[in-house]
Amino acid sequence: MSGIVTQRAGNAQRRDTQIGESLWVRVLLILVALAFLGIFLVAPIATVFVSALSKGPGPYWDALTQDETLDAIRLTLLTAGVAVPLNVVFGIAAAWLVSKYDFWGKSVLITVVDLPFSVSPVISGLIFVLLFGARGWFGPWLTDHDVKIIFAIPGIIMATTFVTFPLVARELIAVMQAQGSDEEEAALTLGASGLQILWRITLPKVRWGLLYGVILCNARAMGEFGAVSVVSGHVRGLTNTMPLQVEILYNEYNFVGAFAVASLLSALALVTLIVKKVVEWAASSRQAKRDASARALVPVRSTVSFEGVVQ
């Protein structure tokens, strides 16, 4: 790992000074790339905010404080509030399992964890309808006991949890595999218990990856549309999340309202991107710090002090 960052910077510099393209080729390529991203990324995201504020801040605020919109915001917060913690606990367990042990069937497990990514959101909703819907496997039993899952909040939470569940696990698996287990094993020889190792060594070590995983999982949980749309039944004020509210307002030609709700979700997406940048920056500066201390100290990595490990 050591020195990759500095080596990459060196690679870039060498190319710039010795074998780069001519200036006009560079400018042309940059402009074409920016035009592509402008058409496909910048135009839509700018449209969201421009349309939301097209009638001024008054109507924008009114659209956001409508009762049905507030209900949708509340339901979205509730859904993410259940789905994200569930997936964080799962993500930590799965990443611990995959990164600390070798066992039979590990690659199958990793594939299964990734499965929701390759399933259409519509199918993610459909599978829960087939299980819990009126004519599903558990449908008759649920009707007898007066429990509603499909076209109700539990179904929305289940579908959201399904769609977002690889996000934290994937992020943590990557970080924990890259960092290795030396510090954990050192703590074990010093008599730390499993819980102490997890709490005082592993979690602080992966905190940046964990933070990005949580933020991304949260953004996707709040923004999930396809799966939730299939299981929600669109009961106004009851089973509408924010993305569903966007759809309803848009189909009623209430564009300011639709884009006002959309602007909240877009702001959340932009915050997610900023957090990602900060996390990358923190990780690379930590790597640089490690490289520096590795050069300054004896070649054996110091694992005695817990503070040193945490850094």
Place this chain on the structure above:
Amino acid sequence: MRFKTRGVLPGFGLSLGYTVLYVGLLVLLPLSAMVIKASSLGLSEFWLKVTDDRALAAYRLSFGSAFVGSLLNAVFGVLVAWVLVRYRFPGRSIVDALVDLPFALPTAVAGIALTTVYAEHGVLGEPLAKLGLKVAFTPLGVTMALTFIGIPFVVRTVQPVLEEIDPDVEEAAAVLGATRFQTFRRVIFPALLPATLTGFALAFARALGEYGSVVFISGNMPMRTEITPLLIVTKLEQYDYAGATAIAAVMLVASFGMLLLINLLERWARRAEA
């Protein structure tokens, strides 16, 4: 634990048990419910449902526009990755961050925004309409939406490979008299090919199942602009569970095929890098 071969840290049983239980309840049980439902249809009924004209038109549109969208992404994704890795220009890190937007932006938001941009009186829709290109509510609109959601895949798979290419090989090519374009075509492009194909396959797999960003811009006309996921939803809304499940099973098989292909491509990419 007989099948555990390495690892001294405590917690193997607990983390294995919890992970398997969670995955089993949340993923495997619901997915197997669907497979069982689909297989209970009987072969001739299943075949009839998955090959009727409306379903065939939906597959054609979904696969066709996903293919074209991913192809666009393969070309422009390599270009964007190249520009981000090789050149320094103002706003580069903002552009780099923005590439992930389709991952983070809710699909419904992307859908209404793209529709507004490409509607007949939209910012880009109006000039395109004057050129005779109707985007919104046509298969072209579907392709645009599927291009949007696929943007991060090629860029993010090609970027790290491009960063790792040793300047020595490019210098060597230049010293041996290759022009810059020859160097790209004969030296750099072959090194990028596995990553580009992986990114293409990832974008294609994602585009096949995409729903939210497409339903607004497509106009949802049966036989013309109806994508397969929308057909599943329509059948569900008509309580045709059997029909919805049959078509979903076809899509699921297609996704698993893509998953397998992506795994093979990634293995090839790793070998090519080593």
